[in-house]
Amino acid sequence: MTDESEKMTAEQKNLYSRFLFIWFGQFISVIGTGLTVFSLGVYVYQQTNTASSxxxxxxxxxxxxxxLKPYGGILADRYDRRLMMILGDLGATLGLLFIFxxxxxxxIQLWQIYLGIATSSVFSAFQEPAYKALITDLLPEAQYARASxxxxxxxSAQYLISPFLAGILLTIIDIKFIFLIDTTTxxxxxxxxIWIRNISGKVKIDQHKQNIIADLKEGMKEFSNNRGVFNLVIITMITLFFVGLLQSLFIPLxxxxxxxxxxxxxxxxxxxGILIGSLFIGVFGSKNKYVKTLSISLFLSGIFFANLGLxxxxxxxxxxxFMFFATLPFINTSIEVLIRKNIDNRKQGRVWSLISMITYLGxxxxxxxxxxxxxxxxxxxxEVDGLLxxxxxxxxxxxxNRGIALMFIISGLMISMIALLIWQNxxxxxxxxxxSQDSGIDLSFQPG
Structure with missing residues (x-):
């Protein structure tokens, strides 16, 4: 019994080390994506001087x-999730090379920039659900919060490292070479x-005989049957509407x-701020009382959000x-753990894709x-002579842009009100x- 327990612990460590390698690769690619988004955002705004562009x-x-995420989630449940990540990353290079x-x-015309970015984004619909579901494949429930x-x-590297690097690189090289850097990452x-897939061996996949529509319905049923998860996702969607205003208007402000x-x-x-919060959770993990953590963190985030416009x-x-971003890891981790432990791992790919689609609607x-x-x-x-x-x-x-400041104040106060609703739900x-629906390790990765 002791030998089996020790063997299991060694297997856990082995799987966690593989997760760390995959995580590092995603870390690098996120930096590249951040370089592209920041550089193009500034370029387009300076060319047009409008927030809309x-x-x-x-x-x-x-x-x-x-x-496309619902279909990406279904494929993540039907096929090797590592292969889905590979295809997603490689496909994303096509749009970047087009812009280059x-x-x-x-x-270059604005529509060509928009087309290239949209083309790259299509492939993330297949990469992201597979990445999220792969975490549940590799890790036990006790490590979910740390992995999150x-x-x-x-x-956070997209916002922490990328803007700083982009500001330096744009003074040294032309913007078009940013896309080559992103492609390299x-x-x-x-x-x-690919390397992890080769050393891990084959993956046991449940063969689905039903069609895509049936898979979608099954994922929707798994999601909608849990009223707690459903309520949490709808509230998250509403919150992301206000956060989306910040995301889209912060740079113009x-x-x-x-x-x-x-x-x-x-x-x-x-x-x-995200770095500090994420490091804290990554090193120390997160205790129980996720709902309390979510409510308090969300309430504080709303207050800090409102202060952006003052x-x-x-x-x-x-x-x-900084203070607003510092609250986000605690919010995101609480939401992710509450959902992950309440969804069957065999259906997590399609359920996560549905959840992502609903929340991103905001x-x-x-x-x-x-x-x-x-x-x-x-x-x-x-404006100086405006009605307000x-x-x-x-x-x-x-x-x-002081109207944007007013939008931030209103949005922050609304987020704090939403936090109070969560506390009462x-x-x-x-x-x-x-x-957890699947509290043990999913030992899908068998030696080749």
Whole structure:
């Protein structure tokens, strides 16, 4: 019995080390993606000077995965999840190379930039569900929170490291070479997964005889039958609408306050809040009481969010942003663990894809209206002679993009109200006390 226990512990360590290799590859590729998104966002905004053109970059990033993720999740349940990650990373290079060659020809058009970004984003619809489900394959429940913290740490690199690097690189090289750097990081990431796949051997896959529609219905049934998970996902979707406004309008707001270089530094400092929170969770893990942690963290995030609109001082805005981002790992980890332990591992690929689609609907709606709200409604209201200049203007100040500041204040207060709703929701509270659907290790990776 002791030998079996020790063998199991060794197997756990082996699987965790493989997860770390895969995680490192994703960390590298996220940095490359961040370089592209930041550089293109600044480039497009400076060319057009409208928030709408910048927001459309984000729409091209998020809309294709939003539409295709359910199918990506089904494929992640039907086929080797490592293979899905490889195809996703390699496919994403196509759009980047398209933008690169169009820029080499000269006089690139906005639609060509949007097309290239959208093409790369299509493949993330197949990569991301497989990556999320692979975590459950490799790790036991006790390591879910730690893995989630590390995943968020990698995700934060897009905002922590990438803006700083992009600000430096854009002073040294032309923007078109940023896309070659991003392509290289994707090749590194896929190479690591190929290596792990080769040393791990074959994967046991349940052969599905039913069609895609039946798979979708089964995933929807698994998701909708758990009312606690359903309520949590809907609340998350609403929250992501307001966060989507921040994501789409933060750079335009900062560009009206300072230079591009300082914007990159400010965004990196803000994102270091995610780094601190993710490192804390990654090193120490997360205790129980996820619902309490979620409610308190979400409430505080709303307060810090609102503070982004209270001042034109870049130091104050950066500090508020740092505090806001520091709460996100605790929010994300709580939501992910509560959902992961309540969903059958055999259906996690399609369920995660459905959850991602529903929650991202909030972001998509924000991207769809953010530019219009900023350019046509809120910003004109807070110009020097705007209708709200003498009322709300006393709080936000008046001038360029102060309407965006007012949008941030309103959004932050709404998020804090949502936190109070979560605290009062009994169905969400019950998720805390449900045993995991699959608490042991999924030993799918057999030696070749």
């Amino acid at each position: 910048y927001v459309f970059i984000l729409m091209c990033v998020f809309l294709p995965p939003f539409l 060659f169009m820029m080499l020809k000269g006089n 913290g590390l995943v968020q740490l990698a995700s 994707l090749l590194i990431s896929s190479s690591i997964v 900062l560009l009206s306050l300072t230079t591009v270089k300082t914007v990159g530094i400010s965004q990196s400092i803000c994102a270091s 001042s034109k001082n870049i130091i104050f805005v950066t500090l508020a942003g 972001s998509i709606m924000a991207f769809a209206v953010a530019g219009f709200l900023a350019d046509k409604i809120f910003n004109p209201l807070l 200049a003498e009322t709300a203007g006393f709080i936000t100040g008046t001038g360029e 009994e169905k969400i509270k019950r998720l805390e006390y449900v045993e």
